[in-house]
């Protein structure tokens with residue numbers, strides 16, 4: 001199992017915030033025994049982001065997943081590679097009626113084929129005075145949890161100190177306490193033991 005964190009480099013003003021979030025995610029996933037690698041998008045991914053972005057700068061997730069999935073097939077990417085895009089762009093997924101979500105991911109298609117693509121957006125945290133990168137790290141680790149097989153059916157963890165809960169409170173999502181927890185114990189013991197580590 002490996003996850004690539006792709007930092008959207010079309011927005012240089014956010015690279016520092018996104019980079020700090022990626023550092024937190026690396027520590028959190030490494031605490032779970034999951035190897036992580038950070039990268040900027042390759043030319044195919046950049047093209048896929050561009051093609052899936054509408055005239056208002058919103059990333060349409062269905063189009064993005066479709067294009068990334070096609071490239072994974074062409075490149076023969078191993079099924080246990082996961083990719084999460086960290087971006088300042090707002091997100092929508094028209095087919096699911098989702099607008100302006102924190103993040104989203106698809107571990108596998110309904111026919112069982114692995115996709116393994118996630119996206120985490122800084123957009124919802126933009127107006128927070130502090131902790132923007134903590135919020136983005138929370139979203140990224142949450143989507144990583146889904147990509148590793150946790151709560152595949154849209155329900156979430158009930159544990160108040162677990163990244164797999166359906167937390168919406170921006171103050172809590174961006175707090176210093178959350179930052180410390182994400183780096184050391186991002187998932188509760190139940191979620192941690194259920195992560196697919198193959």
Ligand SMILES: [Zn+2]
Pocket residue numbers: 142146156
């Ligand atoms: Zn979720």
Ligand SMILES: [Zn+2]
Pocket residue numbers: 157158159162163164165187188189190191192
């Ligand atoms: Zn949990």
